[in-house]
Amino acid sequence: MALLDVRNVGKAFGSLKALDDVSFSVNAGEIFGIAGPNGSGKSTLFNTITGIPFGPDRGKVLLDGAEIQGKSGNDIARMGLARTFQRETSFDKLTVFENAMIGATYGGRQATPTAQRDNAAEALDVVGIAAKDFGRLAEELSVFDRKCLMLATAVAMGPRILLLDEPASGLTKPEIETSIGLIRKIAARGITIVLIEHVLTFLMTLSQHLLVLNQGQMLAMGDPKTVISDPRVVEAYLGTRKPDL
Known part of the structure; x- marks a missing residue:
């Protein structure tokens, strides 16, 4: 059974669908990456999972088999799920x-x-x-x-699973390398990691699986090298240039 299971989650703000039928699972001990262009719904996804500041409009979020949507952020934290934010x-x-x-x-x-x-x-x-x-x-x-x-x-x-929202944002190359080491060190302590990042080398270095969002929908998911080579991902996230990895 997955440690984190997100099932058909949706979130709308008026007529804008920030998330539309997003589903994925994260196994214990995994580092799971999430990518996507600005406005694709990445941080909104973290918000709906953690209940800070809001939960999903529909769908389910399960932590170790127990539904957590609708619970307070404090309750979710005490169940073993923590997060960081884009800005320090x-x-x-x-x-x-x-x-x-x-x-x-x-x-x-x-x-x-x-x-x-x-x-x-x-x-x-x-x-x-x-x-x-x-x-x-x-x-x-x-x-x-x-x-x-x-x-x-x-x-x-003391989380079982930790959600990191763009930890490399605003850092220099040496600081990014240090951050990669820190995340690996945390994962080695038995903490499962879900990672949002725009720095592709960061994601590719750390992630075992990668999900790409675009306009609130799932665009691709799977092995990072396969996902990042998907023409749809190249077009939506990188423009017409394929990344040099």
Whole structure:
């Protein structure tokens, strides 16, 4: 049974169909990639899965066989699903460690305050934030370190599956390479990853399966190399030029 199962999900805003009959499954331990041009419905898909800020209008979302559509974002998080956002987000006036503690507390998967503190510290270590920086204010961090902090806060929630929305956005090439290593490190901890990204090399390097959306509909899905060579994908996502991979 799939860890995450999205079945015929739809979401509309007035007459605009942001998602139309989207279905896919993600197995435990997998890194599953999602691509598509701007406005194709990628972030809306994450919103409907997590319930933040809205769920689907129709269809089902199952986490380990249990339906989660209609549940609150907090309940979904406590069931083991976490996400990050396109822009680096943090509580700027709180310290690095306090931000991670919010994730550990919100996720609710650690029973005691001591376990929450340990999990927050471990999550920060996983993304390469040194203990000497735990007391720094989040607003003092660079863009890359703020992205790492957002990632650590999500990991501190103790998720079984983590949805990452464009983690490479705005990063330099060396930072992108570092991010690839961090995501692999997180996956090696047994956390399943669903990844939205525009940087194709990022997706191709990490993903075992790839879904491409276009105008809210599924355009192609399967092995990344096969999908990215599909003429429909080349036309919709890349124009007329085939990617050099």
